[in-house]
Amino acid sequence: SYELTQPPSVSVSPGQTARITCSGDALPKKYAFWYQQRAGQAPVLVIYEDSKRPPGIPERFSGSSSGTMATLTISGAQVEDEADYYCYSRDSSGDHEGVFGGGTKLTVL
Amino acid sequence: QVQLVQSGAEVKKPGASVKVSCKASGYTFTTYYIHWVRRAPGQGLEWMGIINPSSGSTTYAQKFQGRVTMTRDTSTSTVLLELSSLRHEDTAVYYCARGYGSGVGYWGQGTLVTVSS
Numbered sequence: 042s043y044e045l046t047q048p049p050s051v052s053v054s055p056g057q058t059a060r061i062t063c064s065g066d067a068l069p070k071k072y073a074f075w076y077q078q079r080a081g082q083a084p085v086l087v088i089y090e091d092s093k094r095p096p097g098i099p100e101r102f103s104g105s106s107s108g109t110m111a112t113l114t115i116s117g118a119q120v121e122d123e124a125d126y127y128c129y130s131r132d133s134s135g136d137h138e139g140v141f142g143g144g145t146k147l148t149v150l
Numbered sequence: 151q152v153q154l155v156q157s158g159a160e161v162k163k164p165g166a167s168v169k170v171s172c173k174a175s176g177y178t179f180t181t182y183y184i185h186w187v188r189r190a191p192g193q194g195l196e197w198m199g200i201i202n203p204s205s206g207s208t209t210y211a212q213k214f215q216g217r218v219t220m221t222r223d224t225s226t227s228t229v230l231l232e233l234s235s236l237r238h239e240d241t242a243v244y245y246c247a248r249g250y251g252s253g254v255g256y257w258g259q260g261t262l263v264t265v266s267s
Binding site for chain 1: 183185187189194195196197200209211212213245247250251252253254255256257258259260
């Protein structure tokens with residue numbers, strides 16, 4: 042089955058830039074989406090279609106995709122950005138089957 | 151505003167089935183797909199499947215095929231997830247989420263399902 046691979050953890054100091062990667066063979070053909078999940082809360086969409094930001098998401102969140110890797114960048118990370126982050130995409134072999142990456146724990150301290 | 155309101159927590163015994171409902175409001179129900187996603191303790195998000203509320207057609211993750219059923223009731227704008235033959239490892243928070251382009255956008259509040267003997 043199709044897999045998306047993320048690093049288990051990323052750690053930065055407040056104000057630094059955090060980059061979280063997501064690799065998958067179908068990413069050249071399929072969009073990547075990114076979600077933030079704080080402890081005890083439902084996930085929140087922070088980036089859609091590789092690089093678009095939904096309304097209400099701070100400008101410090103940005104996304105990019107090149108080849109088989111998508112990247113979520115948090116420029117000037119804040120303490121409140123500490124959370125689990127997941128990428129999501131679809132398998133190129135099917136229209137609707139989705140998959141999440143394993144998740145990355147972002148620590149800001 | 152878009153809202154997805156899920157049913158309350160459930161406790162089930164191994165081998166039983168569970169049904170979780172998800173009531174949508176704030177948009178035209180038949181326009182957007184609904185996904186089901188779960189997160190088990192200490193694990194990441196896991197995509198379970200998707201339903202087209204307009205046609206009722208479904209796609210399930212291979213892992214759950216044969217145990218999962220997703221249905222919808224257009225008269226009440228509600229989607230239902232049923233998972234059968236429950237095992238301890240099915241203990242998780244289950245989320246419904248509305249489609250957003252080719253991905254997942256708006257999420258329900260989550261429903262805790264505990265499988266315990």
